[in-house]
Amino acid sequence: MEIFAATDAEIATRARLSHAGTPPGAQAVPAAPRRWKGEPIRLSGVTKSFGARPVLRRLDLDVPAGQFLAVVGRSGGGKTTLMRLICGLDSASSGDVLVGDTRVAGLMPQVRLLFQDARLAPWQRVLGNVGIARGPAWREEAYAALKDVGLADRGRDWPSVLSGGQKQRVALARALVSRPGVLLLDEPFGALDALTRSEMHRLTERIWTEHGFTVVLITHDVAEAVALADRVVVLRQGEIALDVEVDLPRPRAGTDGAATADLQRRILAAV
Numbered sequence: 001m002e003i004f005a006a007t008d009a010e011i012a013t014r015a016r017l018s019h020a021g022t023p024p025g026a027q028a029v030p031a032a033p034r035r036w037k038g039e040p041i042r043l044s045g046v047t048k049s050f051g052a053r054p055v056l057r058r059l060d061l062d063v064p065a066g067q068f069l070a071v072v073g074r075s076g077g078g079k080t081t082l083m084r085l086i087c088g089l090d091s092a093s094s095g096d097v098l099v100g101d102t103r104v105a106g107l108m109p110q111v112r113l114l115f116q117d118a119r120l121a122p123w124q125r126v127l128g129n130v131g132i133a134r135g136p137a138w139r140e141e142a143y144a145a146l147k148d149v150g151l152a153d154r155g156r157d158w159p160s161v162l163s164g165g166q167k168q169r170v171a172l173a174r175a176l177v178s179r180p181g182v183l184l185l186d187e188p189f190g191a192l193d194a195l196t197r198s199e200m201h202r203l204t205e206r207i208w209t210e211h212g213f214t215v216v217l218i219t220h221d222v223a224e225a226v227a228l229a230d231r232v233v234v235l236r237q238g239e240i241a242l243d244v245e246v247d248l249p250r251p252r253a254g255t256d257g258a259a260t261a262d263l264q265r266r267i268l269a270a271v
């Protein structure tokens with residue numbers, strides 16, 4: 001049994017409205033509010049050890065609400081460990097992690113994650129994937145989220161017929177459907193080809209600008225970090241080796257000026 005009951009006609013109508021606005025005589029699809037609340041993140045004196053080995057060492061990090069932060073660093077530097085502490089998948093050995101006013105202790109509903117692989121349920125259509133675990137209002141929200149990622153007309157497709165980039169868009173819509181205060185992106189663009197990756201960059205930047213949630217992006221790609229983030233933190237051996245503002249005008253996709261190159265060099269040197 002499917003978890004949604006929309007008919008093909010209903011989906012087609014909604015998709016048409018999403019793309020073309022409301023034709024004369026048609027009933028308007030209620031628009032979701034375009035902006036929601038970003039949550040600040042605060043780490044104070046956070047250490048995380050596995051056995052006797054510290055992976056994060058007395059980390060202090062304040063991420064203001066609505067900031068787009070990129071975390072870069074070499075493999076094994078503790079980036080994913082940091083993500084897991086922020087979303088409550090793991091707990092710190094010592095120190096405090098706060099999202100908004102809440103001390104993280106267990107999974108945080110206002111924090112959503114996007115991974116390198118889309119992790120869609122193959123037995124659910126696109127709309128079902130986006131709407132999983134939602135309450136009674138999920139269907140409107142799912143349509144709004146699919147529209148946000150440019151897939152309003154793909155709700156009845158199975159994940160298997162989508163391209164890699166489209167699957168990532170569905171995963172992004174699934175993360176957005178609950179209007180998270182914080183979106184954690186763990187190398188979500190790493191497996192995509194260059195063109196699709198730059199499309200995803202533009203999409204992510206647009207959606208973040210529209211909705212105003214806080215983003216933490218983990219990436220190995222310094223150019224990606226500088227293209228997207230307000231601020232870049234370099235994590236090296238569990239410590240912050242560099243913390244730098246990206247004071248470049250948006251949108252930045254495709255910009256390749258001297259200031260961008262300088263900043264990239266500075267970050268690479270710290271990595």
Ligand SMILES: Nc1ncnc2c1ncn2[C@@H]1O[C@H](COP(=O)(O)OP(=O)(O)OP(=O)(O)O)[C@@H](O)[C@H]1O
Binds near residue numbers: 055076078079080
């Ligand atoms: N559950 C665990 N048990 C033991 N060691 C772990 C565990 N999780 C991570 N580590 C270790 O912690 C260190 C940091 O891992 P982490 O995945 O945070 O690094 P990363 O910077 O995200 O690396 P990558 O860029 O390769 O994904 C690594 O040495 C890893 O082996």
